[in-house]
Amino acid sequence: MNHPDPDTLVALALDTLPEEQRETLLRHLRRCPSCRALYREHLEALDHLTALQQPLPIPPAWEEELREQLTPSAPVRRPGLLSRRQLLAAALGVMLLSFLGWFGYRHYQDALAWRRFVALASEPGARMLPLVDPAGRQTGWALRTAQREVFLYLQTPPPPGRVYQAWLILPEGRKSLGVSPGKLLEVMVPLSEESWVGVSVEPPGGSPAPTTPSVGRVRI
Numbered sequence: 001m002n003h004p005d006p007d008t009l010v011a012l013a014l015d016t017l018p019e020e021q022r023e024t025l026l027r028h029l030r031r032c033p034s035c036r037a038l039y040r041e042h043l044e045a046l047d048h049l050t051a052l053q054q055p056l057p058i059p060p061a062w063e064e065e066l067r068e069q070l071t072p073s074a075p076v077r078r079p080g081l082l083s084r085r086q087l088l089a090a091a092l093g094v095m096l097l098s099f100l101g102w103f104g105y106r107h108y109q110d111a112l113a114w115r116r117f118v119a120l121a122s123e124p125g126a127r128m129l130p131l132v133d134p135a136g137r138q139t140g141w142a143l144r145t146a147q148r149e150v151f152l153y154l155q156t157p158p159p160p161g162r163v164y165q166a167w168l169i170l171p172e173g174r175k176s177l178g179v180s181p182g183k184l185l186e187v188m189v190p191l192s193e194e195s196w197v198g199v200s201v202e203p204p205g206g207s208p209a210p211t212t213p214s215v216g217r218v219r220i
Contacts, residue, residue: 003035004028010121010128013042110157113184117153120145131199131216139216140183142197150187150197150220157183158201165206169196169217179206194219 004025012025029036121128125146130138131154140154158164158181166177166185177187177197185199198217200210 003032006038006127009035009039010042010126011124012039110183113153113182117141117143117151117184120149120151127220129218129220131218133216134214140199142218142220144220148190150191152185152187152197152199152216152218154183154185154199154216161204162201163204163206164199164215165202165210167198167200167210169198174198174209176206176208191220 008025012022029039120126121141121143123145127144129142129144131140131142131152133139139156140152143151143153145151152164152166154164163179163181164183164185165179166187167174168177168189168191177189178185179202180186181204187197191197196217196219198210198214200214201212202210
């Protein structure tokens with residue numbers, strides 16, 4: 001039995017496959033317990049990450065504008081994981097300007113980061129891998145796009161007054177790959193295949209070398 005590659009299962013979980021390919025893959029999952037179990041893991045991970053986002057207020061006009069755009073002739077599409085996330089992303093894009101304050105700003109930034117991460121993960125050729133701490137617990141996701149861009153998404157934000165810092169793990173030590181005050185880290189330097197990347201919690205501005213244990217690492 002030929003098994004689909006992991007990227008295809010991720011695309012199925014994100015509901016981004018063409019309908020014909022999707023139906024073919026679903027038939028395979030009904031016959032293959034191992035692929036079915038892996039697919040369920042992807043679904044659970046995506047739902048868990050989505051659940052981390054706090055609900056944000058939606059302007060009343062958003063629902064009215066959406067209703068105006070719908071016509072009776074529009075084809076009805078079976079809702080999937082990505083369609084629900086697209087609606088969430090649309091709501092975030094028009095959130096109320098009165099949602100002020102640092103707490104609200106942080107949640108808004110987190111929501112935008114998640115929206116961007118999901119959009120990148122749904123692109124063809126994107127590959128997602130789990131970020132795991134030294135105890136073996138998953139703490140987030142790593143993403144390599146088809147353009148070889150690398151993004152890291154942590155399930156929780158850094159502690160107040162601290163930042164996340166990404167590191168390239170080398171035999172001779174650690175090389176900084178950038179810092180972020182939020183959940184999303186974008187690696188701005190090209191990485192070769194099979195590079196080890198880690199994340200630590202550091203003071204604002206980052207550190208020359210890690211000062212805390214890794215909160216997640218991945219071979220990407």
